[in-house]
Amino acid sequence: MTTKERVLAQNKVAKLTDIGRLIKDGDSVAIGGAWLSSHPMALVRQLIRSGIRNLNVMTILGSVDIDMLVGAGCVDRLMFSFVSMEAYGLPPNFRRAIEKGELKYDEISGLAIIIGFEATGRGVPFLPYRGPFGSDYLNQRPDFYKKIVCPFTGEEMTAVPAIKPDVAIIHAQRADPAGNIQIEGTAGSDLELAKAARRVIVSVEEVVPTEVLRENPFKTKIPRIYVDMVIEQPFGAHPCSLVPGYVGDPWHMMTYMDMAAKPDTFKSYLDQYVMRSEDEYLEAAGGLKQMNLLKKLAREVKSL
Amino acid sequence: MTTKERVLAQNKVAKLTDIGRLIKDGDSVAIGGAWLSSHPMALVRQLIRSGIRNLNVMTILGSVDIDMLVGAGCVDRLMFSFVSMEAYGLPPNFRRAIEKGELKYDEISGLAIIIGFEATGRGVPFLPYRGPFGSDYLNQRPDFYKKIVCPFTGEEMTAVPAIKPDVAIIHAQRADPAGNIQIEGTAGSDLELAKAARRVIVSVEEVVPTEVLRENPFKTKIPRIYVDMVIEQPFGAHPCSLVPGYVGDPWHMMTYMDMAAKPDTFKSYLDQYVMRSEDEYLEAAGGLKQMNLLKKLAREVKSL
Amino acid sequence: MSSYSDDYTPAEMVCVSVAREIEDGDILILGSFTPLAFVSYILAKVTHAPNMMYMAYSSVDAKPFPLTFATYEAAATKGGVARWNMTECIHSLYLGTGVDVEPISSIQADGHGNINISVVGDYHKPMLRGPGGAGAPEVVKMHRKMLGYFPSHNKRTLVPKVDFITGTRWKISNQERMKAGLRPGPVKLITNLAILTKEEEARPFRLTSVHPGVTVKDVVDNTGFELDVPGDVAQTEQPTREQIRILREQVDPYGMVAFDFMPGKERPAYLKGILEKELQALGR
C-alpha cells in the first residue's frame, strides 16, 4: 500500500493464509524479534507452508525463525548479525547450510545492520557511526562498510547504507484494526524494520478496539502509517517468548533441536508441526495446557 | 558528575537555589521544552535571580524562557531555531535585543539543531540529513551546515555537527530521587538535550519513590544515567503548560507581553515576579486559586 | 448553488480553502499554534477527511477537538494512539514517511517559492526580527504540497525577493522534485484575496482563483511579484453552509479563526473575550 492507502485503511485485519498477497518468491524479507524473543513464528510457519522460495532473508538477532526457514529451503540469501539458539546450541540448519557452502550469506555486525534499517526510516541513504574498526567485517563487506570523514572534526567514521527490504514481518502483543501496534516486552528493532520495509505484516496476540490502545498510548510503538496487514494469532511467537505474556517453550525448543539435528528428522519436524494449520501446530505443541503453563511461567516471576 | 557518579548517586534531590553548583557564568545552557510547553521556567527564573551572566543559550523552539533570559541580560549568545510567543505576538526582549544589534545569535533550522543534539547522544561527531537546500541558512552558517556526499548513492546531503552544551535544564512531570524522569505530555527533544549536555538539571512537579515509576515504565523518558540534579518544583513550567497536568496561563502571558513591551516596564516585571522566591512568584501569579484553574482547564478538555 | 453559504468571513473563506487542500488519508502535524491552520485541520477531519492522521504536539493520531485558546494543547494531546517526542516526529514524518500538508504563515513570500520567517532588513541588525524557521525549511521543501496562507495579501508580504530565505520549495516541477527524491506536489498560496499556484520553476505563480467579490486587478495590484493571469480566472469555491455550520458550532466555537486576520493591537482584547467565554463554559 502507499502511505495514503495505509492511512485510509481502517480495517487491515486478514487471515494468516492471506500473507501471500504481500510476500512473493524472491522477496527480501526482514524478520522481527531478537534473541529468542518475539519472532513472528506463526508467519514464518505460514511462509514455509506456502512453499515460498528464494527469499532474501534479513535478521538482526535471529534464532529458530531463521533456522527453520533455511532448513525448509525457503532462503536463497541471508543477511544477519547473529543466528543463535543460545543455550540450546548452534542452529542446526543454518550451520549445515553454510558449512556445506549451500547458503549465500552477508554477515553484518549488529549495530551496522540496525543502523542500516534505521537510515531508511529517517530518509537518509546512509548513517555514520564509529564502526568496527580493525574487524574483518570491513574487509569482508567493503561494499557495506565505507569510510567517511567527519567534515567538522576530520575523524574517520564508518558509513552504512540504508537497508530497504521488500517486506517486514513482525509479531507483537496487540493491534487495532487500523494497524496501530503495541509492544510491551522485549523490543528488538521492529519499529525500524517496519519503517524500512515497503510492505509490513504484523501478527498480534489480540486485535482490540482503538480505544484500548488509547488507555496507554505509551505502549504503542508502531503507528498505523507503517502497517499494511494485521493478523490475529495468539501464541504467534511460539516457541519463542512474548513477555510479559508468555515465556519461550524450552520443551519445544529441545524437541526442535533434536529433530533439526539431521535433515531427515527435520523433514519429520516440518511434517509433524509446520505443514498443517496453525491451530494444529499449537495442538501438536501441547495445546491449551502447555500454553497456559507458558503464560503462568511468565506471570509468576520473582525479583530479589 | 561522571556517568559512574550519576549511577552511584541515589539521591540527587536538591533545592532550586542549589543550581549555581552546576551552572556558572559563561556556560552554554540548552533549555528544554518546545513551543509554549514544558519550558523549565522555575529554573530560568532562578538563573535570573542569581544574576548569572554571559550564557550561551541554546533552544530548539523557545518562547518566554528565552525572552526573559535575554531581557534580564543573562545571555551573551543565542542559538535557536525559533523563539515565539505564538498568539501573543513576537517575543519583545528577543526582538529588541536583536534589532538593536545587541545580541549575538546563531539561527539554525529546526531539524538541524535537533539532529545536532542527537548526534552527541549517539556518540558521533556529525549526522547527515536532507538539509535545507536552497535556504539562506547554508550561506549564513557554512561552519554548521557542511556538504557531505553519500558514499553509496553519491547523493549530496547536509552534515550537521554534534552540539555539546555544558548544561541542560529541563522540566518534567515526575522523577525519583535517583533522577529517572517521566514525561507525559508534550515532549520536545529533552532526552536529546539531556544526552548531549555535560551536566543536567531537571525540575519536576513531584519527586516520587522509584516504585511509582515502575508502575508505568513506558512513561520514563530520561533514565538516571543522564541526570545530575533533581528539583521538586510544582508549577515549575508556569506560565508555560505542562499537559496533562496544567495548561499554560494566558492571563499571565498577556501580563508578560504588556510589561515586556518596554525595557522599564520589563524591569518592573522582573522586580514584581522574578526577583523574589519561587513561592512568592506563584503567589504573585495568582496563587493556589489560579493554579487550580489551570489544572482544571487541562483536565476538562473535550474531543469532537 | 443553494448548498453554498453567503454568510462567511474572509477568515472562514481562507480556512475552508486550506481545509479543502487536505485529503482523506493525508498526514498532518499541529506544531506551533496557528489558529487558522488548526481549525482547518479539524474541520477537514470532522468532514471530508475522517481517516487522516495528525500529530498533535506529542500525540500520534490525536482525536479532533473544538479549538480553544486556553486548552488547545491539552485537547490536542488527548486520546492519542501513540506518543512521539519531537525528535521521533521529525525523523519519522518530516524526513521519513512524509507529511502531506502543513500550512505556513510567513512574514514574506516571493515568486520563486521562498518564504521568510527570519528577518526583514539586515541579518545582524534587522528592522524586524521574526521568530525563525523552526521546521518550516523542511515543511516547504519536503512535504507533498507547500501551502502558504496570508491574511493580508499585499506587496509587503508577497515580495519580489524575500530578505532571507528561511525555506524554499527548492525543486518545484514534479519532474525536478522526483529527480531529487522528493514527492511531487504544487506550491499554493491562499490569501484573503485569492489562491495562487506555482508548478514550474520557470513560470510565475498562476492566479488560480479569486475569492468572491475580489477582482483580478485587486490581486495583481497587491502582489509584489509577477503573476500568470489566465484569460478567464475562476472564482474560489465558497464555503458550504454545512462547513460554516460545523466550523461555528463544533470546530471553532469561540471564533479563533478570526485571530490571524486581526491587527496586532486588537488581538489581546479579543483573546480576553475568548478566555471569558471558556471560563463560562467551564462553569465558573
Added chain:
Amino acid sequence: MSSYSDDYTPAEMVCVSVAREIEDGDILILGSFTPLAFVSYILAKVTHAPNMMYMAYSSVDAKPFPLTFATYEAAATKGGVARWNMTECIHSLYLGTGVDVEPISSIQADGHGNINISVVGDYHKPMLRGPGGAGAPEVVKMHRKMLGYFPSHNKRTLVPKVDFITGTRWKISNQERMKAGLRPGPVKLITNLAILTKEEEARPFRLTSVHPGVTVKDVVDNTGFELDVPGDVAQTEQPTREQIRILREQVDPYGMVAFDFMPGKERPAYLKGILEKELQALGR
C-alpha cells in the same frame, strides 16, 4: 582467611571472578542469554554493586532476579524503570554513554585482543559456522573493559590468530584509546584456569593470576599465544563463603552457572532437570 570458601566449582570460580570485575556505578547489558554472565551481574548487583544499572532485554534498570532457565527473560524485564528498544539501547549505551562491562564468550580469542564468533576455517564454507557477532564488535572495542570468559582454556580457543576477527579491542593502551576517543580500560580474559590481562599493544597478555590448584605451566601449555609470565604469579582470589552462599541460595538456585562448563551433549539433560525443578517451584 576464614571468610573464603573452599567449596566451589570451577564455574563458580569464574563467575565470581567476573562479578568482581563489575564495580558499583557500572552500566551493564544483559543481551544474548549467557547464564554465567547473567549470574555474575546479579551476584554483583545483590552484593557489592547495588547501584549499578543494567539493561535487561528492553527493561532499563531492571530489578535483580534469581536466574532460571524457563523464565529468565520475563524475570529480567520485570520491574524496569524505563523501556528502550534495541535501537535506542545501542545508540544510548553502546555508542553514546558507554557500557562498562559485558563479558563475551567466543569461539576463539588471540593474543592481539581479537575474538572470533563467526567462522572456523574458510569464510564461505567453514568447518564451524558460529552464531555471528551481534553487538560483540562494539562490546570489545567500545566498552570500558573488554572481558572475555572461557570455560575451557585450551589451544583451540586461545589461538595465535583468530580465523575471523569478529571483534577487536583495536586500541589497547590507555593512551591510544583516549587518543581515539575511547575510554581507557584493559582487556581481561577469565578462564577456568587463570586470569590474563593485556594493557599494551606491543606486549603480550600478562598472566595476572592462576586459580587455586592450577600451575603456571598448566596455563602456558594450554595457551596458543605468547604470555608474559611474571616471576611470582599471584593466586586468583577465591570466592568468599558469602558469595557462594548468595549464589546458591538466591542468585542461581538451579545451578545455571554450571551450564557453560558442560560438554554440549550433557546440556539437554541438565536443562531438563532444571526445568523440572522450576515446575516444582511453581507448585505443579
